[in-house]
Every structure is written in C-alpha cells, then in structure tokens.
Amino acid sequence: xxxxxxxxxxxxxxxxxxxxxxxVAVGPARVPLNPAKLVFNTRRIEVPKVQVAHAAPEAPKxxxxxxxxxxxxxxxxxxxxxxxxxxxxxxxxxxxxxQASADSFVDxxxxxxxxxxxxxxxxxxxxxxxxxxxxxxxxxxxPGSVRLTYRMTGLSRGLTYHxxxxxxxxxxxxxxxxxxxxxxxxxxxxxxxxxxxITPDGLAPxxxxxxxxxxxxxxxxxxxxxxxxxANTPDAPxxxxxxxxxxxxxxxxxxxxxxxxGFPLGTKIPLYTAGQRDVDTWTFSVAGxxxxxxxxxxxxxxxxxxxxxxxxxxxxxxxxxxxLGHLPVRIKLTQNNGDYIDQQLSSSxxx
Numbered sequence: 001x002x003x004x005x006x007x008x009x010x011x012x013x014x015x016x017x018x019x020x021x022x023x024v025a026v027g028p029a030r031v032p033l034n035p036a037k038l039v040f041n042t043r044r045i046e047v048p049k050v051q052v053a054h055a056a057p058e059a060p061k062x063x064x065x066x067x068x069x070x071x072x073x074x075x076x077x078x079x080x081x082x083x084x085x086x087x088x089x090x091x092x093x094x095x096x097x098x099q100a101s102a103d104s105f106v107d108x109x110x111x112x113x114x115x116x117x118x119x120x121x122x123x124x125x126x127x128x129x130x131x132x133x134x135x136x137x138x139x140x141x142x143p144g145s146v147r148l149t150y151r152m153t154g155l156s157r158g159l160t161y162h163x164x165x166x167x168x169x170x171x172x173x174x175x176x177x178x179x180x181x182x183x184x185x186x187x188x189x190x191x192x193x194x195x196x197x198i199t200p201d202g203l204a205p206x207x208x209x210x211x212x213x214x215x216x217x218x219x220x221x222x223x224x225x226x227x228x229x230x231a232n233t234p235d236a237p238x239x240x241x242x243x244x245x246x247x248x249x250x251x252x253x254x255x256x257x258x259x260x261x262g263f264p265l266g267t268k269i270p271l272y273t274a275g276q277r278d279v280d281t282w283t284f285s286v287a288g289x290x291x292x293x294x295x296x297x298x299x300x301x302x303x304x305x306x307x308x309x310x311x312x313x314x315x316x317x318x319x320x321x322x323x324l325g326h327l328p329v330r331i332k333l334t335q336n337n338g339d340y341i342d343q344q345l346s347s348s349x350x351x
Contacts, residue, residue: 139258140202143250143325145170147351150331151295152182154341165343168351169250169327174198178246188212194246196220201241203251208244208274216276218244227274236279242272248282249318249328256302257326269304282306284318292319292330295346299329312336324348 150165163184170177175197183189190212196205209217217230220238227236243251248271256263263269267286272279287303301319308315319330329345 138202138255139262140200140254141257141326142171142173142176142198142202142254143169143257143327145351146325146327147349148327148345149347150343151346152341152343154339156339170351171198176203176247176250178250180246192246194244196247202254203243203247205242205244205247205274208246208276210276218274218276220244220274227279229277231277233277236274239272242274242279244274248273249331252284252304252318253320253326253328256320257322260322263302287317290319292344294329294344296329296344296348299323299345301329302326308336321345 146169148167148169150167152163152165154161154163161184163182165180165182167180168178176195178194180192181189182191190210193207193209193211194205195207196203198204204222205220207217207219209215215230219228219230220242221228222238225238227238227242229235251271252269255269263286265286265288268283269286270281270283273282284304284306287305290301290303292299292301299319299321300323301321304318304320306316306318313336315334317330317332317334318328320326321329324345327348331343332340334340
C-alpha cells in the first residue's frame with residue numbers, strides 16, 4: 001500500500017508542473033521616486049469649533065440689611081433719688097439757669113440740631129444794605145484787661161434759680177481775647193469765647209465759639225468777604241464793624257467810653273452781629289442813666305436796650321458803668337413768655 005501512495009503523489013506533482021509555465025516573466029524594476037517631482041495634494045481638515053457652554057453667572061447675593069438701633073439720647077442730668085420733690089426742682093432750675101444765662105449772650109442754644117443747607121448762592125453773600133455802623137473815625141477807648149464775676153438770678157417755668165458767670169477780658173493793644181463761663185449746680189458749665197484784632201473800627205473778631213456738650217463756631221474771613229459757620233449753615237457776608245455775640249458788649253463799652261457825651265437819650269446804635277449759626281443786626285437804644293444797687297455795690301450806669309424784632313427774639317437790657325471803664329455791670333434778658341435771667345456784677349479784678 002505504501003508504494004501505491006507514493007506513486008499517487010508523484011503523479012499529482014507531475015500534473016502540477018505541466019500546468020504551470022516554466023519561464024516566469026519578470027517585469028521591469030520600479031523607477032526610484034524623485035522627491036523633486038513628487039506632487040503633494042494638501043487637504044485642510046476643518047475641525048469644528050467646540051461650543052463651550054458657559055454656565056450663567058449667579059446673581060450676586062444681596063447683603064442682608066443690618067439692623068441698627070436708634071441711639072438712645074442720654075438724659076441731660078441724673079436726678080438723685082429722694083422722696084421729696086425739692087432735689088428735682090433744684091436740678092430743673094439749674095438746667096434752666098445754664099441754658100438761660102448763656103442765652104443772655106446767645107439767642108440759640110448750642111446743642112440745638114444744626115440745619116443742613118446747601119452752599120450759599122451768590123445772592124446770599126451780597127453785602128447787606130448800608131447801615132449806620134461806627135466808622136473808623138469814631139472815637140474809641142478799648143477797656144483794659146479785667147475779670148468780672150456775675151451773680152445770676154432768673155425765672156424759668158415758674159422756678160427761680162441761681163447761677164454764676166465769670167467774664168474775662170484781655171487785650172494788648174493789637175489783639176483781644178474774651179470769654180464767659182456760666183456755671184450751674186448739677187449741670188456743669190457753658191462757655192463763650194471771642195478772639196480777634198483791635199483795629200481803627202474797634203474790635204474785629206476772627207473766631208466766635210459757643211461750647212457746652214459740643215462746640216459751634218463762627219469764623220470771620222474779612223479777606224474773603226464772608227463769615228462761615230461750623231454748623232453748616234449758609235455763609236453770611238462779612239461787613240466792616242461786624243461783631244459776635246460776646247465781643248458786641250465790649251465794642252459798645254469802647255464806643256461809650258470813647259465819646260461819653262456822644263450818645264444822648266434815644267440814640268440808636270446798630271451793630272452787625274454774628275452768632276454760632278447766622279448773622280443779624282442788633283440795634284441798641286440809649287435809655288438813660290440809672291442808679292443800680294448791685295451785689296458789687298451802688299453804681300451809676302448807662303442803660304441800653306435791644307428790643308425784640310421777631311416773634312421769638314429776646315429783649316436785652318444792658319447797663320454800662322462809666323466808673324468801671326463803661327464795662328457791662330448788669331445784663332438782663334427777657335423771653336417773650338416772661339422768663340428772664342438777670343446778671344449782676346458781684347466783683348471785679350485782674351484777669
């Protein structure tokens with residue numbers, strides 16, 4: 001059997017050899033590539049832009065409102081505990097003394113809320129109409145430096161009260177300083193101050209201040225033609241001969257001392273006067289010579305009055321003593337409701 005399989009294999013191989021040609025045609029060799037003759041077709045593939053979805057920004061969180069408690073106004077005074085009403089009346093009277101005695105020189109209280117207002121318009125700082133103010137040719141005799149102490153008695157809301165006032169005046173011939181300190185039991189003190197120059201027109205204030213719990217001031221800017229106020233009230237026009245509510249009394253003393261016979265009964269003396277918030281013209285009338293009985297002693301004094309012009313103006317009576325350099329020895333202020341404060345000289349001496 002083996003030889004039969006071998007014979008069969010030989011026959012198959014022979015048939016396959018006869019079916020395939022013996023010479024295989026070999027094609028020509030491939031021509032080598034020449035890089036210089038190659039042609040490249042460049043195709044640009046556009047990559048689609050990726051759409052990035054941005055998240056919508058979150059709305060800013062609103063801050064929660066901060067609740068602020070309204071400040072509690074502290075009481076002006078602490079009344080002592082007592083079963084009787086006398087201490088409370090004393091404290092109330094002392095409060096009235098502190099207020100009313102300082103108001104003898106200042107119409108408005110220092111701690112009243114300031115009125116915010118815009119800057120003064122040009123019309124607001126135009127010079128006021130001409131007034132009969134003392135000129136540079138007026139004879140003036142400036143009082144010498146001195147310290148005056150006043151005993152004060154008043155009536156407020158049906159209660160009588162007492163206070164003490166100390167006025168100090170200093171001048172060196174070119175500058176001056178004036179102050180008034182009013183003290184009342186259980187309340188403390190309140191002070192008025194005026195500083196400035198001494199000129200041919202008399203006193204020329206530079207600054208006026210009213211201080212109790214806080215300070216309000218008026219600044220006289222003659223070079224700019226205006227008077228400004230720390231209370232943020234509108235500027236006022238500066239005027240030659242302008243005074244403040246403390247210097248005005250020493251200006252009057254200087255005028256009376258400079259011309260003792262120049263102010264007969266009925267003479268009007270207008271003075272452009274600034275307070276801590278505004279300016280007004282104070283017009284004083286010569287009312288004659290009075291004989292006074294003061295804590296200081298018997299004194300002859302020239303009485304001047306300032307009558308109220310507006311509904312809530314205060315009436316002012318001032319007495320100037322020729323024997324004391326025409327300094328104010330008594331000042332009485334009367335409110336429109338009948339309340340008053342009477343300041344009478346008790347002593348004088350060097351400042």
